[in-house]
Amino acid sequence: MRAGPSQEDIRRHNLGALLRHVHLGGPISRAELTSRMGLNRSTIMALTSDLTAAGLVREELPRETGRAGRPSLVVRPESARVYVFAFDVGPDRLAVARVGLGGVILDRREVPRDRSRFKLDELAATLSGFARQMRRKTSADTVCVGAAAAVSGGVRKADGVVTFGPNLLDGEVPFGEELGRRLGLGLPVSVGNDANLGALAEHSRGVGTGAKDLIYLHGDVGIGGGIIAGGHLLGGHDGYGGEVGHMVINPGGRACGCGSSGCLEAEVGERALLESAGRFGAQQGRDAVRAVVEAADRGDIGAQEGLKRVGEWLGLGVANLVNIFNPEMLIFGGMLREIYLGSAAQVRTQLTLHAMAPQRDLRLRTSALGDAATLVGAAELAFAHVLSDPLEVLARANA
Amino acid sequence: MRAGPSQEDIRRHNLGALLRHVHLGGPISRAELTSRMGLNRSTIMALTSDLTAAGLVREELPRETGRAGRPSLVVRPESARVYVFAFDVGPDRLAVARVGLGGVILDRREVPRDRSRFKLDELAATLSGFARQMRRKTSADTVCVGAAAAVSGGVRKADGVVTFGPNLLDGEVPFGEELGRRLGLGLPVSVGNDANLGALAEHSRGVGTGAKDLIYLHGDVGIGGGIIAGGHLLGGHDGYGGEVGHMVINPGGRACGCGSSGCLEAEVGERALLESAGRFGAQQGRDAVRAVVEAADRGDIGAQEGLKRVGEWLGLGVANLVNIFNPEMLIFGGMLREIYLGSAAQVRTQLTLHAMAPQRDLRLRTSALGDAATLVGAAELAFAHVLSDPLEVLARANA
Structure with missing residues (x-):
C-alpha cells in the first residue's frame, strides 16, 4: 500500500524492463521494443542510449530488413562483455559457468564428485579456483556483474545460509558468504535451491x-x-x-x-x-x-x-x-x-x-534445458540485480 | 515487461492505495497517511480531496489529539453511503450482507438450507430477493459499488462460471451472470471459491x-x-x-x-x-x-x-x-x-x-472471523474494483 513510483523509479523500471527484453528475448529492434513496451520512440531511444553508454547493450543496423525505408536499429546484449558467474553444487557434480548477458554460456567447467559431504572451505576453494581460471582468460574490458549458486538444499531467505541439505553440507552453512569472500570480486553471491532455480530457468528460457x-x-x-x-x-x-x-x-x-x-x-x-x-x-x-x-x-x-x-x-x-x-x-x-x-x-x-x-x-x-537447468537458473539469479537496476549495478562493477 | 506507469496510472494507483488504507485500517489522519504512503502532504491532500468529492471518504477533525498545534484531519470511509452486496452460498446456509466501505456489515440475512442441490434460477431469485429487501431500506444517497458471491465449488477464472461443486449445483453454472441479471443493478457479480475468499478475508481483516x-x-x-x-x-x-x-x-x-x-x-x-x-x-x-x-x-x-x-x-x-x-x-x-x-x-x-x-x-x-469469513471475503472481492480504480467505479455507480 505504498504510494506509486517516482520519476526516478519509473526510469529505473523502464531501463530494467528494456534490458530484460534484450536479455531474455535476444536482439530486438527499437520498433519492436516501442510496440512491446508501450512507450514512444523517443523514450525507447533515450533508454537505449543510457544502456549503450553503460556498455550493457549495443545498437546495430539489421543485416537485412526486406522492407523499404530506414530500418529500425537492433538492440543486442553485450554478451561478451557483461557476464556473471553461475555455480551448481549437485550431489554428483560441481559446475561453474561464465554466462554472458543474454544467457550465453561463454565458458564452463564441470567435475564429477562422489557423494561424501563437503567441507565448506574446500568447496568454496574449488569453485572459486575454477572461476579465477576463467577470469584470467577474459580481456580487460569485460565486467562481472553478479554471481549465484544453486545448491541441493534449503536456503534461508533472511541471510542466504544453507540450512539443510542432506547430500551436501553439515549444519547451517554461510556458503554464499564464504564463496563471495574467496571470489574476491567485491560481489555478493546469491544462493538458491536447485529446484527453485531450475523452475526459474525453465520459466525464463526453457519449456515454460x-x-x-x-x-x-x-x-x-x-x-x-x-x-x-x-x-x-x-x-x-x-x-x-x-x-x-x-x-x-x-x-x-x-x-x-x-x-x-x-x-x-x-x-x-x-x-x-x-x-x-x-x-x-x-x-x-x-x-x-x-x-x-x-x-x-x-x-x-x-x-x-x-x-x-x-x-x-x-x-x-x-x-x-x-x-x-x-x-x-x-x-x-x-x-x-x-x-x-x-x-x-x-x-x-x-x-x-x-x-x-x-x-x-x-x-x-x-x-528443455536438461542438466543445465540449475546452472542456467543460477545465472538468472545472478543477473536479477542488474535487471532490476542496470545502471547502479554497472557503476558498482566498474568502480 | 511492460513499461512503467503513466502519470494517470500513478494517480489511479495512489487513489486506490489511499482508499485501501482507509478501507482496511479504518479512520486515519492525513499525517499518518503521509508517513505510511511516503508521499508529501500536498499530494495526500489532493488525493483526499478527490476521494471526498467522489463521496468515498470524508474528513473530520479528530475528537481529541492530546497534542499542541493544529491537529491533522482524520480521513474516514463513507461506510453508510458506499456499500457492496456479499453473498455466501454454503452447504448449510445462504447468507447475504450489505457491507459498507471499511468492512462494516450494515445489514444481513441468513437462512439455513438442506443439502439438496439448487436450481440456478431459484437460488438466484432467493439471493436477489434478500438484496432487494435490504436495498429498499437504504436512503437515496447510498450507492452500491459492487457485488460478489462465495460458493463452495470451483470457479473458472476465464468466465466466472461455477464448474464443479458437488454440494451445490449441477454442471457448469453461470451463477454470477444470473445473479447479476436478477439484481438488476447494472453491476457484474464476481464469484469466488469459499475457501479462497476465506483466505482473503483472514488476510485482510482477520488473524492473518x-x-x-x-x-x-x-x-x-x-x-x-x-x-x-x-x-x-x-x-x-x-x-x-x-x-x-x-x-x-x-x-x-x-x-x-x-x-x-x-x-x-x-x-x-x-x-x-x-x-x-x-x-x-x-x-x-x-x-x-x-x-x-x-x-x-x-x-x-x-x-x-x-x-x-x-x-x-x-x-x-x-x-x-x-x-x-x-x-x-x-x-x-x-x-x-x-x-x-x-x-x-x-x-x-x-x-x-x-x-x-x-x-x-x-x-x-x-x-478470527469465524462463520463470517467467507462472507467477509466475498465483500472484499466486491470492493476490489473500487479499490483498484475508485473514481471510475463511483462514476459508473452514480451514472
Missing part, C-alpha cells in the same frame, strides 16, 4: 516460457520442486517453498532421509527406483537411473516392474500437486526426465484417477 | 493480517483451501488453485466424493469425523461436529477416538502443505476450527513427525 503457473520437479538423489505461481517463484516465508519431495503420499511407506516415511522423495527417488528394479548397490547416479529405463525398454521384467511402481507414485504426487496448484504445465527435470519418459502411462493414469476433472489435461513436459 | 504467506483451510461438508503466497491469492491457471482437499494422503483410504480415495477431505471431512466417532446418520452439519468435540471433552471414548483419528490425518495434511508452501501461518476455518481445537495435540505431533525442521514452529491459528 510464457506460462505463468508451472511446477518444475527436479530429481537427483532427492526430489525438489520449484513453483511459479502467477508469474513469480513461490519462496515461502523463510525461503523453503516448494519442498514437495517431503509431501507424504504413502503413510508408513519407504523410510525417507528426512526422518519421515512415505515421502514423494522416498517413493520416487533414485534409491526407490534402483531397489524396486532389483539393482540397488551396483551403480548410482544418473547413469544407474538411465540403465533401468533402458533395460525396461529392452524388456527386462524387473526394470519394468520397478519403473512402473515408481511411475505410479510419481503420478499420485503429480496429481496432488496439480490439485493444489492448478498449474498450466508441469516439468520433469534432473533424473525425473528419464523416469517420466519411462513411465508416462502410469503418471497419466494416476492423474486421471486423482486430479480434479478440469485439471487432467495440463501439459506434462520434460525439461 | 500482515502475513504474506498463509494457508487457510476451510471445512464444511468438504475441505477447501485458500493460499496467500507472497501477499497474493494463489489462483492457479484456471482459477482452481488451493483445492487441497483432494490431496491424497491415504492411498486406498476412505472413498471421496471426487471419485478418488484417501483424499484429505475424505479422511478429515464431516462424514469421516461422524463415522469415526460412531455418530453418522443422526445429525449432520456444524452442530453434529460440535457435538462430537463436546462429547470428547466430556470423556466419551468413541468421540475421543474419532477425533483423534481425524486429527492425525489433518496433521499429516497440514505437514504436507507446510512442506510445500512454507507458510508463516496456517488458519483453520469453518468446522475445522472445532476439529483442530479438539485435536491440536495430534496435529502438532504429525507436524513434528513430518514437517521439515525449520517449519515446525509455524503459527497454527483458528479463524
